[in-house]
Amino acid sequence: MSRYTVNCSEGLVVPMWYPNENLGLGDIILRGTVYFFLLLYLFIGVSIISDRFMAAIEVITSQEKELVVRRQGREPQIIVVRVWNETVANLTLMALGSSAPEILLSIIEIWAKDFKAGDLGPGTIVGSAAYNLFVIIALCVFVIPNGENRKIKHLRVFFVTATWSIFAYVWLYIILAVSSPGVLEVWEGILTFAFFPATVLTAYIADQRLLIYKYLHKGYRMNKRGVIVQAESGDSDIGVELDIKEPDGPHLVVDHLGDDCSAEAREFEQTRRDYIKTLRELRKKHPTLPLEQLEVMAHEEVLGKGPKSRAFYRVQATRKMVGAGNLSRKISERAQSDLSEVKAELQRAEAECIDVEQINATRVYFDPGHYTVMENVGTFEVGVVRTGGDLSKSCTVDYCTEDGSAEAGSDYVSAKGTLIFDNNEIKKIIKLSVIDDDLFEEDEHFYIRLSNVSDSAMLVSPSLATVMILDDDHSGIFGFPERDVELVESVGQYPLRVVRYSGARGRVAVPYRTVEGTAKPNKQYLHTDGSIVFEDNQTEKTIILTIIEEDSYEKDALFYVELGDPQLQGVEAGIAAAAELKAAEERTEEEKMALLGRPRLGDVSTAQIRIKESKEFKNTVDKLVQRANASIILGTSSWKEQFTEALTVSAGDDNEVDEAGTDGRSASPSPADYLMHSLTIFWKVLFAFVPPTDIAGGYLCFVISIFGIGVVTAIIGDVASSFGCTLGIKDSVTAVVFVALGTSIPDTFASKVAACQDKYADASVGNVTGSNAVNVFLGIGIAWSIAAVYHAYHGNEFKVEPGNLAFSVTLFCTEACIVIIVLMIRRSKSFGGELGGPFATKVATSVFLFSLWIFYLVMSTFEAYGIIKGF
Incomplete structure (x- = not known):
């Protein structure tokens, strides 16, 4: 019998396996094996329901609003931006989604132990934080291809969350061993939870620092309507208004001058530039394909390679792990579906036009x-x-x-x-x-x-x-029928009309040439010059202009076409020349008539040619930007779609869109995919009953999913306690070694893909510190606040023995500071970025960080069993 078996207690959901005393070695090995594989299966289950939870979070945080930007001298522009700030989303719903099992386990344990403190929940939170900070960052440093590196983009936010994450564990030590040793008071629990909104607020302020700085230093003010405006010099009433259109509401306006645009607008412009660049490259590779087909390809490529949220990578990692395939196939299907919808709309419009034309008259x-x-x-x-x-x-x-x-x-x-x-x-x-x-x-x-x-x-x-x-008695007046001509860049060759009016007698040559304006010759148009010849009685000729297509967005370039003095050709030219040499009194009537009828230029002898972007190309880009939202990939629209996905096995290999283009779509499921599908089909079908994300904007799916995570997490807590009880392992060690590792596996795969695919390190390691802080403030803050209030209501004290938790917290904080120092050293020019870099340095960094985790586990275990003295 194990030394600790006597301390076993009934679980909240899973009953005790009796008998539980005087077990032989064979029974201990058998039960330990059963509990171990049951834990693995439950970890898979909680990953799958977390997949649905993260999809709901992605749909919620991907809600969009429209900004109408008024630009001086140009048409108003509508841009689409996220309702949720990226930093706020990452520290609230995204962090909750990735850490929900650990947070709920801590809360459920308090309930299961009759509001008494346990070791499993807090130990899992601390152990998960250590795994995330040491192992995940070590992996992300190593997987970057040789010679490449990744930097944290939002460094201010990283510093803020890193500070809060270290403070969170320092705070745990303070309330456990300093402020009121062995007792957690109500104010300590509530204040612990209150640090969560403080973390979000300070991170948001850090993220928006440049915007605030701009308001303070560029004359921004609040007008009478409560709208932030940029005041003009010497004018207190006029400004550049920044206002927002509410979802499904009327358009409000952002008046935009120069470079004073919001971070959201810059993000929108970057997404649009990505689509423009991708469309150009695809058109060069496939010049014969229609634009609508290129649209599908561009949609796939940008969604596949563009930056994505933490939720996307988490869902992708889970689906690969359980044989549900990667998301590249869904990207392709969604793009094809969008194209089909567009075609259907065009066909309906054409049908309506036909009906209108078929009037019975x-x-x-x-x-x-x-x-x-x-x-x-x-x-x-x-x-x-x-x-x-x-x-x-x-x-x-x-x-x-x-x-x-x-x-x-x-x-x-x-x-x-x-x-x-x-x-x-x-x-x-x-x-x-x-x-x-x-x-x-x-x-x-x-x-x-x-x-x-x-x-x-x-x-x-x-x-x-x-x-x-x-009139046929004059050689004519020559010019362009219109002074301003607007062309789309996709026109190719354009016949510019030159007309002859007020006469059409004789053969006349008119010279012409193109003149550079803002449009550059041989880059945006082909320079041309020469002459056009009007035959007798001919009243119209054309000059062929060649426009070079650049696939530009909102292009506005000018050049000019000038006509020279027209010249009579043939006999009439000779008569006119001879008449001009004679004195007026010596000219014959015929010669006088010839001079009166000489050709000349009209008022419009110079045409201004304005090259605009192709409306087809611009509309294509606009449509793509409107659909540049990963929620359309993660979200589901019906239960039928969910059950179809649950019952279908898909390829889950590494030939995914972010690494090998479209290879992942054509890959067939491997034997491993079929095996994982057969093992996990119970969880897939069970959680297919969760409402689709399209219902109630994803909020119903959010609520039901978090309830499902809670149920599975409660079972995990019971099984983990029974596993440790059977093998004589303390709950604190079980939490740090086994439970923390099991709940963090999906995040490991998600961070690995994010590190390789994203241009920045934020999605892979930048969110680790924020997630760690949120774990403490939510997981421990909520659980201990509830317990403290409960005991205070009954006139008791909520006792929390510092035990090995204080030791683990102190050890973790020390090593966390070392990790942050290492990352900042790697950010220097010698290394180029927090992730990747030269092979030798990235291997050395990864080994060092991984060794910190091993050292943490060993020391925490030794302290738990009294091999070394804690405090």
Whole structure:
């Protein structure tokens, strides 16, 4: 019989295995083996329900709000940012999610022991903190590829949480051995819990320090409406307002000038730049693929390689461990689903358009609606057509001409009448005449109007046609039809129109050239120059412009196209040149006419070409940014989806999206995956009953999941106590060695993936210190506060023997300070970052940190069994 078997007690959930006294060696080995494997199975179970819990947390903390940014001289822009601050989320829900078993175990143990202090819960918290700080950081330092390194991005937050984490364990020693030795008073328990919001608040202040500094030093103030504004020099009423749109509410506004943008806006812009860069690279690799297919590929790549939350890595690690596969397949399926939804919307829109067009009526209109004719054309034809409806019926419509700048009788012959469409006749012709003269005139126009259509038909646009009469007695005025031309960068080649008006006589060459503006030649457009030649009576030519596509977002670049002086070609050019050499009194009538009719440039001889971004490309980026949210991967929309995932075995190998592109999607499940799936299918199916995250915004899943974690954790506590009782191991040693290790395995895998995949070390090691502090302030603070209040209510004292907990706390604090010093040394230029670096140094660092953990376990165990003297 073990020395400690006599101290065994009934568990809260799991009954005692009787008989429990006078056991032989064989019974002890058998029971120890059963309890050991049962603990492993329970650790898997709590990991799977924590998977659902973390998915709910990711959905909750991924809620978004819209900021409408007003930018000077540009259109307002809507950016999407998280409702939850990243630091607050990591120290509250994320920390609770990753440490829920340890925290709940401490609370449940108090309840199970009739509000008396135990060693299992606090020991697990301290042991888990030691494992996280020493082993996880040692692993993360080692797994970074040789020559690479990772730095902590939010260093101020890391310092704050590191300080709180060390203080948390110092505080435990103070209340156990200094303030009131052996007794925990109510105020000590409540103050311990109160340090949790203090940790979150100080970390948030550290995270927002630059923003506060900016407000204090750049003239920010609060206006009468309570909105922070940036005051302009000498103006107390006008400012740059920063306001936020509530979710599902009306748009509010952030007026934005220059670089004064929030951290959330910068984060949004970084995400958008990642998508733009990815789309450009994919287009270069796959130039023939349509943009919608590139959109899917970019969505997969950015979601696969981009920064993710602690919840994402934790869920990914758990699913790989239990044969549920990595998340790369779901990324692909989600991207394909998004594309399918877009296509379905387009198809529905097209169907609606078709329904609108299928009106049961005959439509009558001019085809075409604009005519350009020379003054000497004589007679020309104008077409009127009818379409749709019942064409077997006859139809009538009246027409008449109307003056514009051209006048009936002097410039054209007026006309009016009625057109009769016979059965199945779809087109009628109106013949009109133009009056020619020998006078120089500006180009003139007149109109033809349709009216009084029969009841079986309807007039549609164009029901008014315009006829432009070009004077043929002049060589013409040359220019662009419009001064400003806006092109999208994806246009490729664009035919820029050059027109000749007020005459069309003779063959004329017009030189042209492109001129640099903010757009650079041969980078954003191809420089070109040359001449275009108008033949006799030709009124329009085109200059081919070539735009170089860069796939830019919100592009706005300018260049210009200039026309030179037009030159007559052929006989008329010679006549005009000869006439110019003669004195005015010596010129013949023909020569005078030639000089009067010489070509010249019009008012618009320079066109401004504005290159804008491709709307298709911009819309694609906008859609991708809107969906750049890992919660769409972790979340579930229905119980059917959850049970399908629970019953399906997927590949869980390392060929995942973050390491080998799309290889992980095509990998088949291995025998190990099938084995883990068969072993864990009970837990998968059981926890598939947890409500999907899409219900109630993830909060219902959050509540039910934490209840499930509590039940499984209570069983773990009972089994761990029975395991230690059977083998003669103290609860404090069982907690530090076995329970802490079992509850920290998913975090180990999550940190390893985060270290390799993220650009920074925050997701892998930066959150360790914050999680350790939260463990003490929540796990021990809540449990001991409840017990202290309970005993105070009954007039008793809540007694907590310092025992080996004080020794473990002191040892842990000392080694924690050493770890932080090592990390800060590694941040220097010699090493380049907290993680990775040269092979020799990262191996040395990992071995040293791991040895600190071994030393901690050995010394804590020796002290627990009295081999060395504690305090």
